[in-house]
Amino acid sequence: MAKVLKLEVVTPERVSLQVEINSLVVPATEGSLGVLYNHAPLITGLEPGVLQYRQGEQTFFLAISNGFMEVADNLITVLVDTAEKPEEIDVERALAAKERAEKRLKEQKPGLDVHRAELALHRALARLKVADYKNVS
Amino acid sequence: MPSVRDIKRRMKSVESIQQITKAMKMVAASKLRRTQTAVIRSRPYTEKLQEILHKIVASAGEITHPLLVERPVKAVGIILITADKGLAGGYNARVQKLALEEATRFAEQEIEVDFIAVGNKGHDFLKRREQKIKTDIVGLNDVPTFSEAQRLSKLIVDSFLAGEYDRVYLVYQEFVTTVQQRPVVKQLLPLLYEKGEAEEKEYIYEPAPQEVLSILLPQYINNTMFHILTETKASEHGARMTAMTSATDNAEEMIEKLNLSYNRSRQAAITREISEIVGGADALEA
Numbered sequence A: 001m002a003k004v005l006k007l008e009v010v011t012p013e014r015v016s017l018q019v020e021i022n023s024l025v026v027p028a029t030e031g032s033l034g035v036l037y038n039h040a041p042l043i044t045g046l047e048p049g050v051l052q053y054r055q056g057e058q059t060f061f062l063a064i065s066n067g068f069m070e071v072a073d074n075l076i077t078v079l080v081d082t083a084e085k086p087e088e089i090d091v092e093r094a095l096a097a098k099e100r101a102e103k104r105l106k107e108q109k110p111g112l113d114v115h116r117a118e119l120a121l122h123r124a125l126a127r128l129k130v131a132d133y134k135n136v137s
Numbered sequence B: 001m002p003s004v005r006d007i008k009r010r011m012k013s014v015e016s017i018q019q020i021t022k023a024m025k026m027v028a029a030s031k032l033r034r035t036q037t038a039v040i041r042s043r044p045y046t047e048k049l050q051e052i053l054h055k056i057v058a059s060a061g062e063i064t065h066p067l068l069v070e071r072p073v074k075a076v077g078i079i080l081i082t083a084d085k086g087l088a089g090g091y092n093a094r095v096q097k098l099a100l101e102e103a104t105r106f107a108e109q110e111i112e113v114d115f116i117a118v119g120n121k122g123h124d125f126l127k128r129r130e131q132k133i134k135t136d137i138v139g140l141n142d143v144p145t146f147s148e149a150q151r152l153s154k155l156i157v158d159s160f161l162a163g164e165y166d167r168v169y170l171v172y173q174e175f176v177t178t179v180q181q182r183p184v185v186k187q188l189l190p191l192l193y194e195k196g197e198a199e200e201k202e203y204i205y206e207p208a209p210q211e212v213l214s215i216l217l218p219q220y221i222n223n224t225m226f227h228i229l230t231e232t233k234a235s236e237h238g239a240r241m242t243a244m245t246s247a248t249d250n251a252e253e254m255i256e257k258l259n260l261s262y263n264r265s266r267q268a269a270i271t272r273e274i275s276e277i278v279g280g281a282d283a284l285e286a
Helices: A091-107 A114-136 B004-060 B091-108 B120-128 B146-161 B209-285
Strands: A005-011 A014-021 A023-028 A031-035 A042-046 A049-055 A058-064 A067-072 A075-080 B075-081 B112-118 B133-137 B167-177 B180-189 B204-206
Touching: A005 A023, A005 B004, A014 A049, A014 B004, A023 A042, A042 B004, A042 B209, A049 A114, A058 A114, A067 B004, A067 B209, A075 B004, A091 A114, B004 B209, B075 B091, B075 B120, B075 B146, B075 B209, B091 B112, B091 B120, B091 B167, B091 B180, B091 B209, B112 B120, B112 B146, B120 B133, B133 B146, B146 B180, B146 B209, B167 B209, B180 B209, B204 B209
Parallel strands: A005 A075, A042 B204, B075 B112, B075 B167, B112 B133
Antiparallel strands: A005 A014, A023 A031, A023 A049, A042 A067, A049 A058, A067 A075, B167 B180
16 A cells, blocks of 8 residues: 555544545535546535545445545545545435425425435435445455 | 531532532533534634635735625624533623623724624623624524534624624634633725635636536635634633633632631630539539
């Protein structure tokens, strides 16, 4: 593992992850984005979704909500509101949140904050997806 | 002089009060420790966020964003953060006083003032003083969560962007040390920022710096709010702990005094009885 990058996932409530990785894929605002060794300095926004990173042959997943990422000198800093490992996810709650958001978007009641509902839906979907990976591996 | 029984009764009641204050002190101390850990844990995020903000400001040159716009001040919002409960010494009273002073200062300049009361005590206080309260938020967690901060800042950002307020201030107790808090006024909106040094590294921004900024700023406000709520809670627990420590000490002192007068009146009663007996015996002999 010569060519390793440092990954730090930081949320307002704690530093939730600090590991050495080989590669990373994040849901950036402009679409999926991969980071490998010696990536150019970068600052980007992140959308709610699934963050994946590889350590050797193993792939790990995190459900993240919106935030940012900074890449510089092979140090990746991910700043997000929440970041959850598969075992930390409350599947029932995520399911309920998904249904609630879907219902809101379908009904389209006047005064609905569409953007917010969509974000909630994306967060819920990301959580469910990550929770699924736990069952597979 | 009160009777022996009365003193005994008072001692009992002071002792049970002391037990309660002692328990409250211990509870406050453990909550303080938890909030302090939360403050320390939130530091890396805050530092990193500020660092990125500086980088963007430095590399983007002039930046504009609705949350940075200075408008002529016609209406201000004051967020007063207090505790939900009392029994914390002068903790609530001091911020309340400061908030009211600020409000009066604005009123003299014919600026409209609206309050957002966080915490029961502040809400009741403002109501008694017949101040305008837009909303009140009570029942915050002892260790605030980020989503609580998010909810509060969304409310404030929305009213700021809608033009309801031209400036938003926070009035709260800053955490100095465990036993010392300082009431402060801080401007939340429009955001104040420092111009950083230009970076040597050329960053790729995705999307453009301006757009990254518009994602970052709301985040920044959320985080500031979270940080301040946590800090205020730490101050609250600290103040309560100090108040309860001195209450426990006072009770101790009182028990000592009562004990002394208890012994004294007990001794007096014995002396009286002896002199009565001696007097009776003398009378019989005579």
